[in-house]
Amino acid sequence: MMKDDIERILISQAELERRVAELGAQISADYAGKEPILVSVLRGSYIFMADLTRHIDTFCRVDFMAVSSYGSGTVSSGQVNIIKDLSDSIEGRDVIVVEDILDSGNTLHYLFQLLKARHPASIRLATLLDKPSRRTKPITADYVGFEVPDEFVVGYGLDFDERYRNLPYIGILKPSVYKDKLGLE
């Protein structure tokens, strides 16, 4: 079973629900009277996006961008591939980029440069997880759900080799799962 691959739960389903509601309330207060566009960075952010937007009570729009830099490994390739661009223009609009995790910062650093060149009125970053110990690019988030240690986490949208996104909590995999995949031991 999928959950047999999990060594331990880092953030429970109840903790996620509580914190995502708080972030939604904070964003609602900060954007009162405005109509931000929330930009979900696929695929990892799909669950956070769906839950977060249901806790925002101002008018807001949603758009989606798909990028990938990890492939099937646990270390950033450093190369960010745009797989799907936004559907609408963001010029003159208030943009909130919604991410599942800020790790090395490669993905967001690249994406922010790209989106800022389109002249939004403002641009902020909301990330569910922040792993500051691994940062190699100068980028900080405006809204952070949880800080996480230097471990590869899965669940609530986050994958290892495209598996585990559908776990309802954030967990850490058993080392044997990586070793099997990498063909070690």
Ligand SMILES: O=P(O)(O)OC[C@H]1O[C@H](OP(=O)(O)OP(=O)(O)O)[C@H](O)[C@@H]1O
């Ligand atoms: O700060 P970084 O080191 O760049 O890591 C963060 C990025 O890595 C993951 O995406 P991934 O490339 O695995 O694509 P996915 O969302 O489709 O899983 C995650 O969703 C972030 O977008």
Ligand SMILES: Nc1nc2[nH]cnc2c(=O)[nH]1
């Ligand atoms: N699943 C997953 N994807 C990531 N992308 C960057 N860091 C991580 C991580 O810890 N877990």
Ligand SMILES: [Mg+2]
């Ligand atoms: Mg991934």
